[in-house]
Amino acid sequence: MIGRLNHVAIAVPDLEAAVTIYRDILGGSVSEPRPLPEHGVTVVFVELPNTKIELLEPLGEGSAIAGFIEKNPAGGMHHLCYEVEDIIAARDKMLVEGARILGDGEPRIGAHGKPVLFLHPKDFCGTLLELEEA
Numbered sequence: 001m002i003g004r005l006n007h008v009a010i011a012v013p014d015l016e017a018a019v020t021i022y023r024d025i026l027g028g029s030v031s032e033p034r035p036l037p038e039h040g041v042t043v044v045f046v047e048l049p050n051t052k053i054e055l056l057e058p059l060g061e062g063s064a065i066a067g068f069i070e071k072n073p074a075g076g077m078h079h080l081c082y083e084v085e086d087i088i089a090a091r092d093k094m095l096v097e098g099a100r101i102l103g104d105g106e107p108r109i110g111a112h113g114k115p116v117l118f119l120h121p122k123d124f125c126g127t128l129l130e131l132e133e134a
């Protein structure tokens, strides 16, 4: 069911500092910051030949990643995003398998304008997973 690794997301306390690291030190191609208030994050993407790195900074009150940054003050790997062909079919398969879907179980529009779902890390080897319809 899962296809390409769409991105690896890293939550950071300071997006500007993270952009400097990825653009100036690692020499990556980094997009302009984009606020996503409905997800409580500001995001940039680092384009790599085979995938992307998503750098996430908390945005606004009660950001979904605020607690993560509290536990990981220097930042850390937050989630992996796998592409799927059909997000509803993927959601239904996860429910049949007994996996927990975060939120109300309905896909939301993610950072790429495509529907996404998040799966509970305790059901997936301790890693938060995002599924994105490719």
Ligand code: CO
Pocket: 007, 009, 054, 079, 081, 111, 130
């Ligand atoms: Co993501």
